Amino acid sequence: MKSAQIHAYLSENYTRRRWVDRGMRLVLFLCAVAALVPLFSVLGYVLFRGVPGLNLDFFTQIPRPVGEAGGGMANSLVGTCILVATASLLGIPWGIAAGVYLSEYGRTKTAHVVRFATDILASVPSIVIGLFIYALFVVPMGGFSALAGGMALGVLMIPTVARSTEEMLRLVPTHIREAGLALGLPRWKVILRVVLRGCVSAITTGVMLAIARVAGETAPLLFTALNNRFWSDSLTQPIASLPVQIYSYAIAPFEEWHTQAWAGALVLVLLVFVINIGSRVFFRGDAIGRE
Amino acid sequence: MEASTQQDPILRIRSLNAWFGESHAVKDVSLDISPNAVTAIIGPSGCGKSTFIRCLNRLHEEVPSAGAAGEVLLSGMNIYGEGVDPVGIRRKIGMVFQKPNPFPALSIFDNVVSGLRLGGVRRRSILVEVAERSLRQAALWDEVKDKLHAPGTGLSGGQQQRLCIARALAVDPPVLLMDEPTSALDPIATAKIEELVLELKKQVTIVIVTHNMQQAARISDRTAFFLMGELVEYGETSTVFTVPKEERTERYITGKFG
Numbered sequence A: 001m002k003s004a005q006i007h008a009y010l011s012e013n014y015t016r017r018r019w020v021d022r023g024m025r026l027v028l029f030l031c032a033v034a035a036l037v038p039l040f041s042v043l044g045y046v047l048f049r050g051v052p053g054l055n056l057d058f059f060t061q062i063p064r065p066v067g068e069a070g071g072g073m074a075n076s077l078v079g080t081c082i083l084v085a086t087a088s089l090l091g092i093p094w095g096i097a098a099g100v101y102l103s104e105y106g107r108t109k110t111a112h113v114v115r116f117a118t119d120i121l122a123s124v125p126s127i128v129i130g131l132f133i134y135a136l137f138v139v140p141m142g143g144f145s146a147l148a149g150g151m152a153l154g155v156l157m158i159p160t161v162a163r164s165t166e167e168m169l170r171l172v173p174t175h176i177r178e179a180g181l182a183l184g185l186p187r188w189k190v191i192l193r194v195v196l197r198g199c200v201s202a203i204t205t206g207v208m209l210a211i212a213r214v215a216g217e218t219a220p221l222l223f224t225a226l227n228n229r230f231w232s233d234s235l236t237q238p239i240a241s242l243p244v245q246i247y248s249y250a251i252a253p254f255e256e257w258h259t260q261a262w263a264g265a266l267v268l269v270l271l272v273f274v275i276n277i278g279s280r281v282f283f284r285g286d287a288i289g290r291e
Numbered sequence B: 001m002e003a004s005t006q007q008d009p010i011l012r013i014r015s016l017n018a019w020f021g022e023s024h025a026v027k028d029v030s031l032d033i034s035p036n037a038v039t040a041i042i043g044p045s046g047c048g049k050s051t052f053i054r055c056l057n058r059l060h061e062e063v064p065s066a067g068a069a070g071e072v073l074l075s076g077m078n079i080y081g082e083g084v085d086p087v088g089i090r091r092k093i094g095m096v097f098q099k100p101n102p103f104p105a106l107s108i109f110d111n112v113v114s115g116l117r118l119g120g121v122r123r124r125s126i127l128v129e130v131a132e133r134s135l136r137q138a139a140l141w142d143e144v145k146d147k148l149h150a151p152g153t154g155l156s157g158g159q160q161q162r163l164c165i166a167r168a169l170a171v172d173p174p175v176l177l178m179d180e181p182t183s184a185l186d187p188i189a190t191a192k193i194e195e196l197v198l199e200l201k202k203q204v205t206i207v208i209v210t211h212n213m214q215q216a217a218r219i220s221d222r223t224a225f226f227l228m229g230e231l232v233e234y235g236e237t238s239t240v241f242t243v244p245k246e247e248r249t250e251r252y253i254t255g256k257f258g
């Protein structure tokens, strides 16, 4: 074909191609919208059902006995914070340590086993983790406790934190590590003070996503932290939490409790939402994210 | 230039070999490095220049599957001797890399003093003093003295490379290895680094890898020509570039191959 012919051919098809392009763009746009429909329906419905139950009492009062009106979920809110804090204290250092090991010493046989185990752990249903803590901790200790609940959630955090830490560390180029070694620093110091330091905010993102994930977990708490109708800040006592409280109110036969359960659901969703958005802000501030 | 070569060598390399797994990257190299001089390592890409100088501070062995054998005597002490800690060796033999690599998320100041601080020096007055001295040595002080707490990665490429030189100098190594330190830089930044090398050799011994023969001719006192892992020729730079002993050297410097 001569170039004049090619030109003619191409421009002939130009109009048609433009229409196909527009059509495809519309189809893809509709697909994207369809994917958002469930998200927004959930958010919208939770908002619709939850707002009526939100009032000052919800945030300041503990549950009232059956038959009495009013009361709130203040103890569950505090309980969720205590559980998440305990879980973080146990799960984050462990997860980060595992992630560092996988990234920096990841070529050994042991590391492959650890990586495989982490992946398995990530896919174990959370109720099984709860059962595991129940058998290994709750039964021997003779009772449900906040600590047991924190442990269950902490175990759930480990694989997420470990894998995100590993991925972020791998983004730090080898020559950065070599620069540290070439200064006469031992490898562990280079890893902790240079490499890890360089992606603190990226790792924070992973950690916050892990927190957001466990903050809403219900199943592993059912036989570890159980629930508590009263104020408790003791790690050795059963403790209330938003998800479990939502669960028990939602299945109860009282209309007012249902309203409170929806309010609790709304607060939980907002909590997780805020943590998620916060994690994004962190990621943007990161040194390796920008490179 | 001639005077420097008459002193006792600061590094004596004897039968140095290096491997990546089965592949033999540096083959039985022996040479002496004179103190307070610039020694250039030249040769076509892939001939083992980087591998060779990475053996001089025992960084080569950090690569998985890498191995090295032979003797490297630093002022008489074999750095491959039994029980020698590579970490201590690297404090005496600093290194600057091809790609400027300031530590991410650290300020200019923190980058410069990182070797000292992570090595256990706490006294702020010492750190401040060393930071200024090293940045002056690296000819960067005037450009950064007003923004010492800005991130090191925010500097230009040439400035980043001089920051890396300052960082290496801060631990006061008698020997500084440089692996193609200007290959990622523009001509002006390159000229600055070359000038700096000539200034620095008064205080430190420099071994510089370069694929740029004009650069080797401009700044080095002695030149070693490598080919396929072997040391082909080593001598005064003026001699190597004008009357090489080996035909392979002549072919390379006249651009016949590589």
Ligand SMILES: Nc1ncnc2c1ncn2[C@@H]1O[C@H](COP(=O)(O)OP(=O)(O)O)[C@@H](O)[C@H]1O
Residues within 6 Å of the ligand: B020, B023, B025, B043, B044, B045, B046, B047, B048, B049, B050, B051, B052, B063
């Ligand atoms: N990390 C590595 N793993 C395996 N082989 C390598 C590695 N780095 C370099 N080599 C090989 O070793 C030889 C020498 O490489 P190098 O020292 O980097 O050469 P130069 O710096 O002269 O370009 C080359 O054949 C190269 O392919």
Ligand SMILES: [Mg+2]
Residues within 6 Å of the ligand: B049, B050, B051, B179, B180
């Ligand atoms: Mg090289």
